[in-house]
Amino acid sequence: MSYYYRLGQIPPKRHTQFRQPDGSLYHEELVSSYGFSGIYSNLYHLYPPTRIKKVLAPIPLRIERKEDFPLQPMHLKTCLAERTGADFLKARLPLLANQDCVISICNPSENTMDYFYKNGEADEVLYVHDGSGYLFSPQGKLRFVKGDYVVIPRTTVYRLDFDKVEEVRLLITESRAPIETVSRYRNEMGQLLEHSPYCERDIHPPQELVTEKEPKETLIITKKGNFLHQHLYDTSPLDLVGWDGCLYPYTLSIYDFEPITGRIHQPPPVHQTFQAANAFVICSFVPRLFDYHPEAIPAPYNHSNIDSDEVLFYAEGDFMSRKGIDRGSFTIHPGGLPHGPHPGTYEGSIGKKDTHEYAVMIDTFRPLYLTEQAMSYLDENYPYSWLV
Numbered sequence: 028m029s030y031y032y033r034l035g036q037i038p039p040k041r042h043t044q045f046r047q048p049d050g051s052l053y054h055e056e057l058v059s060s061y062g063f064s065g066i067y068s069n070l071y072h073l074y075p076p077t078r079i080k081k082v083l084a085p086i087p088l089r090i091e092r093k094e095d096f097p098l099q100p101m102h103l104k105t106c107l108a109e110r111t112g113a114d115f116l117k118a119r120l121p122l123l124a125n126q127d128c129v130i131s132i133c134n135p136s137e138n139t140m141d142y143f144y145k146n147g148e149a150d151e152v153l154y155v156h157d158g159s160g161y162l163f164s165p166q167g168k169l170r171f172v173k174g175d176y177v178v179i180p181r182t183t184v185y186r187l188d189f190d191k192v193e194e195v196r197l198l199i200t201e202s203r204a205p206i207e208t209v210s211r212y213r214n215e216m217g218q219l220l221e222h223s224p225y226c227e228r229d230i231h232p233p234q235e236l237v238t239e240k241e242p243k244e245t246l247i248i249t250k251k252g253n254f255l256h257q258h259l260y261d262t263s264p265l266d267l268v269g270w271d272g273c274l275y276p277y278t279l280s281i282y283d284f285e286p287i288t289g290r291i292h293q294p295p296p297v298h299q300t301f302q303a304a305n306a307f308v309i310c311s312f313v314p315r316l317f318d319y320h321p322e323a324i325p326a327p328y329n330h331s332n333i334d335s336d337e338v339l340f341y342a343e344g345d346f347m348s349r350k351g352i353d354r355g356s357f358t359i360h361p362g363g364l365p366h367g368p369h370p371g372t373y374e375g376s377i378g379k380k381d382t383h384e385y386a387v388m389i390d391t392f393r394p395l396y397l398t399e400q401a402m403s404y405l406d407e408n409y410p411y412s413w414l415v
Contacts, residue, residue: 035269068272167233329367
């Protein structure tokens with residue numbers, strides 16, 4: 028995050044005595060990035076956050092790479108995916124990955140997070156395709172609804188409570204690099220600029236602190252190094268009386284993204300929503316007016332990505348440059364091959380005034396590989412769909 032926020036009680040100065048009503052000290056925890064040089068928050072606990080009661084056996088994680096897969100355009104018909112597993116962790120289905128990120132869908136069937144989870148090595152972005160609920164973390168209670176990006180910094184301890192789990196469909200991106208607002212949208216003080224497609228008013232941090240005052244045995248599952256590590260603590264992570272800083276989970280709705288348009292077709296960077304260092308970007312395609320040059324062609328031109336793989340997740344509406352794509356589908360156009368609008372859509376877009384689709388694009392700067400788990404959704408005819 029790029030701006031300061033606080034909830035609850037905090038002392039006037041960091042790293043100074045802050046006492047409970049009985050005279051004992053509150054327990055300060057610094058949660059920091061890039062060692063001590065990046066953004067951070069200071070958390071104030073009733074109990075030390077270090078009280079491990081028992082270390083349980085780690086659970087191995089495996090992403091099975093599809094070996095020897097040919098270079099080709101791909102369509103994953105994940106619109107066909109029903110429930111992908113039981114709870115939030117078990118329902119994660121990885122589809123694409125590289126050394127920088129993992130892209131998964133998650134359609135859980137059970138609302139049974141009787142534990143807390145944290146990703147010990149990656150930031151997470153949950154795009155809420157369907158459903159709603161609450162994220163509970165030490166920093167407070169955070170509401171999320173359909174269309175929200177839920178940005179969760181690494182090592183954030185959290186659990187999700189869905190309103191109606193049978194409605195939930197999530198797109199999850201795990202990032203080795205920190206997820207940030209776009210640097211060209213910010214001034215030198217970190218404030219979002221006037222021409223940014225969203226502003227601080229659209230970013231929603233936790234609004235309510237939840238403090239569990241009594242000790243409570245709690246399981247925290249930590250993802251790190253291809254394992255889910257299990258630690259039983261004798262206190263709850265929700266024992267905060269206050270915190271402040273710039274590192275916390277937040278939501279940003281795709282419905283609050285204000286599109287940038289022009290006289291002629293604008294390139295994908297105008298849709299950028301987040302950045303992850305030199306690893307990838309996340310973009311939001313939202314309803315917008317088409318180009319207004321009298322000779323404009325609204326459909327995107329053919330293009331070759333020489334240094335990125337392009338992933339599009341189709342959330343809502345009719346995407347005017349594609350045929351045979353359903354709500355909840357993915358297309359993947361890898362670097363090294365040109366791609367463009369399907370036959371008829373280029374000419375057919377002329378004269379159209381606006382579009383009403385929503386889509387999430389993830390452009391990675393290192394090649395993605397397809398997982399074995401993704402193969403059951405692969406549309407084998409998609410590479411030849413430009414011949415029709």
